[in-house]
Amino acid sequence: MKTALTIAGSDSGGGAGIQADLKTFSAHGVFGMSVITAVTAQNTKEVRGVQNIDVDIIRQQIEAIYDDLPVNAVKIGMLSSVEIIDTVSSSLKERKSQPIVLDPVMISKSGHSLLLPNAVKALIEKLVPLADIITPNVPEAEELTGIKIQTEEDMVTACKKICELGAANVLLKGGHLEGEPHDLFFNGENIHWFKGKRVHTKNTHGTGCTLSSAIAANLAKENDLYTAVKKAKQYISMAITHSLDIGKGHGPTHHFYELYQKAGYQQ
Numbered sequence: 001m002k003t004a005l006t007i008a009g010s011d012s013g014g015g016a017g018i019q020a021d022l023k024t025f026s027a028h029g030v031f032g033m034s035v036i037t038a039v040t041a042q043n044t045k046e047v048r049g050v051q052n053i054d055v056d057i058i059r060q061q062i063e064a065i066y067d068d069l070p071v072n073a074v075k076i077g078m079l080s081s082v083e084i085i086d087t088v089s090s091s092l093k094e095r096k097s098q099p100i101v102l103d104p105v106m107i108s109k110s111g112h113s114l115l116l117p118n119a120v121k122a123l124i125e126k127l128v129p130l131a132d133i134i135t136p137n138v139p140e141a142e143e144l145t146g147i148k149i150q151t152e153e154d155m156v157t158a159c160k161k162i163c164e165l166g167a168a169n170v171l172l173k174g175g176h177l178e179g180e181p182h183d184l185f186f187n188g189e190n191i192h193w194f195k196g197k198r199v200h201t202k203n204t205h206g207t208g209c210t211l212s213s214a215i216a217a218n219l220a221k222e223n224d225l226y227t228a229v230k231k232a233k234q235y236i237s238m239a240i241t242h243s244l245d246i247g248k249g250h251g252p253t254h255h256f257y258e259l260y261q262k263a264g265y266q267q
């Protein structure tokens, strides 16, 4: 069985973070492992509190996994401080052999900051060069590049700038723009649009986490990067189509394997 590791924050509400990642791995038939970087007290409406995990135990979690278990792909999510970014980057650098998907989580859908403002520079310098692909949403790409993104042309300009920062590949997600949710893939040379159809729902908590961990799961299963993104886009479209109307805020995506089999999702 193939395996994937998520290095991210815990969402007590179960819709985003580590919980969404592990559900996504399972739905892909991939064995999931986790390194928890922060515990959030969170539900579909709000983030009430964040406790960062001590960097020593973050390092120990990574070492405990790599000293014993195979890791076929890694997904990185919420790393909120410079110290945590430094720790994860240096631990992974010693071990890197498998593909890394970086979701540069900055703000929750409910509007809470999940990355300290002074940590953006560390993320660019220490994590972007390690990653095989980075998956920012529009506000995150604006923060990384300083470019205001309002149109698809702006997305192309921002993607190119993110590659200049050292990213090998970029998937700039278009969910935050008006109109259909098209995502732009740029490999440093060519662009490709992964087109979506907007599902009119407020239940989009954890969509970015789900997409990035679906890419990691598909990479763990030895798909090439383009195919892994294509399948992940198919998966997230379905997970939003069947998202759950639970909680009073943004409900979570849906991860049940049988549902996807019925809908014809090709793993």
Ligand SMILES: Nc1ncnc2c1ncn2[C@@H]1O[C@H](COP(=O)(O)OP(=O)(O)O)[C@@H](O)[C@H]1O
Residues within 6 Å of the ligand: 136, 137, 138, 173, 174, 175, 176, 181, 182, 183, 196, 197, 198, 199, 200, 201, 204, 206, 207, 208, 209, 211, 233, 236, 237, 240
């Ligand atoms: N309402 C929607 N209907 C269909 N796909 C969507 C919708 N909202 C977002 N997506 C897709 O979900 C994925 C996550 O996108 P986005 O919401 O932009 O990121 P994030 O969750 O990081 O803010 C992208 O592939 C995006 O195109």
Ligand SMILES: Cc1ncc(COP(=O)(O)O)c(N)n1
Residues within 6 Å of the ligand: 008, 009, 010, 011, 016, 017, 018, 040, 042, 077, 078, 105, 107, 108, 109, 110, 114, 204, 205, 206, 207, 208, 209
């Ligand atoms: C622990 C954690 N990681 C990531 C997100 C982002 O997800 P979203 O943008 O859907 O709120 C989150 N809310 N919580």
